[in-house]
Amino acid sequence: MKMAFYGSSLLSSYWNGAATYYRGMLSELATHGWDITFYEPDAFDRQKHRDIEPPDYAKVVVYDATPEACRAVIAEAVKADVVVKANGVGVFDDELLDGVMDASDPQALRIYWDVDAPATLAELRQAPDHVLRRRLPELDFVLTYGGGPPVVSAYEAMGAPVCRPVYNALDPSTHHPVPPQDRFRADLNFLGNRLPDREARVERFFLEPAARNPDARYIIGGSGWETKGLPANVTHIGHVGTADHNAFNSSAKAVLNIARDSMAEVGFSPATRVFEAAGAGACLITDAWEGVELFLAPDEEVLVARDGQDVTEHLRALTPERSRAIGEAARRRILAGHTYARRAVEVDQLLRGALAARRERSAA
Known part of the structure; x- marks a missing residue:
């Protein structure tokens, strides 16, 4: 055929x-x-x-x-x-x-x-x-x-x-756990290009929480952010090729997913980043959208944030042990039902x- x-x-x-x-x-x-x-x-x-x-x-x-x-x-x-x-x-x-x-x-x-x-x-x-x-x-x-x-x-x-x-x-042959790399080590990593219908949500869920939590380290990857004013504790690393996605996801305490406006409003739209992060065994924090529980169980396999304050609270309460447990549970769920x-x-x-x-x- x-x-x-x-x-x-x-x-x-x-x-x-x-x-x-x-x-x-x-x-x-x-x-x-x-x-x-x-x-x-x-x-x-x-x-x-x-x-x-x-x-x-x-x-x-x-x-x-x-x-x-x-x-x-x-x-x-x-x-x-x-x-x-x-x-x-x-x-x-x-x-x-x-x-x-x-x-x-x-x-x-x-x-x-x-x-x-x-x-x-x-x-x-x-x-x-x-x-x-x-x-x-x-x-x-x-x-x-x-x-x-x-x-x-x-x-x-x-x-x-x-x-x-x-x-x-998830394609488990391409997205899977790897050893952490120092260049991607942070408390919270976010990967996404700067787009008009996502920028305000990135400010709300990532940049503003980072500014309120100056002792934590944040990394933002993706194109377009080089001209954006960023808090001092946020490092922009530019475009991250797919060959580096596993290390990017495996090196942080948590990884953030932020849907674009339209996808958040409609729901039932998990981005590729959700499955890539879960495949790498990362602890994922995602903005709230309808249907998330069809893919990952909140509080067990993913942390759901309604706003930037929720992101901050999740991050402050997250121990290395819980981060690892959530990431491992997410990986098991995705491997079992979402490949x-x-x-x-x-x-x-x-x-x-x-x-x-x-x-x-x-x-x-």
């Missing part, structure tokens, strides 16, 4: 939070016999910041960010049994969606895979003539990496035949079942 996947980047996590998700999902789908080609543009300096080499589980086609190159990769869609257009490619998103929908073989499955559903839905509500909204009824599936019932009902109300969440998960191997079984069954049903109808 051939899959053509049009996304932001498989090779680089630079300004590309979906990289871990794509790698985890596609590497596991390949074990089920899927022949995957991933099409990604040479854009946003991602190719200059690759953190993996082209993998053996997918053929990666890097194309120039030009209309001509875009049309060339669109034409390749006809060869696939399943054609996936992901959101947030960053260049020619509308052209890619329209193009691959039209170029696909009539018997192929057409899928929109949304790794930022709350933001996409907000955009669609403001633009009734949006290309995605126009093409939703022609899709076979909308798959999302979060959002739960609110996202499913919203997409289906707009015309999607079927919307199915395929949540973030990409499990997610891939769901997706493989969904796609193969839909393809078989389509072929039966065609043969009748």
Whole structure:
């Protein structure tokens, strides 16, 4: 079975939070016999910041960010049994969606895979003539990496035949405990790029608590924070490649997860960072969002904070022994129920079942 996947980047996590998700999902789908080609543009300096080499589980086609190159990769869609257009490619998103929908073989499955559903839905509500909204009824599936019932009902109300969440998960071969490193040692570590719809929450849950707790050490990783005024006890270390995520998560007393505004409001949207931290056995503190208990048990496998004061109180009460116990419990829970191997079984069954049903109808 051939899959053509049009996304932001498989090779680089630079300004590309979906990289871990794509790698985890596609590497596991390949074990089920899927022949995957991933099409990604040479854009946003991602190719200059690759953190993996082209993998053996997918053929990666890097194309120039030009209309001509875009049309060339669109034409390749006809060869696939399943054609996936992901959101947030960053260049020619509308052209890619329209193009691959039209170029696909009539018997192929057409899928929109949304790794930022709350933001996409907000955009669609403001633009009734949006290309995605126009093409939703022609899709076979909308798959999302979060959002739960609110996202499913919203997409289906707009015309999607079927919307199915395929949540973030853990690849234990890439995210796991490692020895601590001095450069990442701190009381609280946070990793995330500086984005307009998350900055206020980072101030509330990370920077303001740090300023009120000057004797503790805080580390913030990610791009964009170099021009932000930071408290004296906060160290900014810039972009942290995926090869360093395990050490980043394994070296602090606790690791903080902060959802973006839209994802926090919708709920049921655990970020890749949640599973990466749990996989490394880190003690995770997360801002509160609906549905967290579906993935980790509060107070046992994760600490939940309603505001910055909760973050401070959790951190002050956290002993090394409790930090270790929470991290180990989180790792056990995620390994038992939330791996990409499990997610891939769901997706493989969904796609193969839909393809078989389509072929039966065609043969009748």
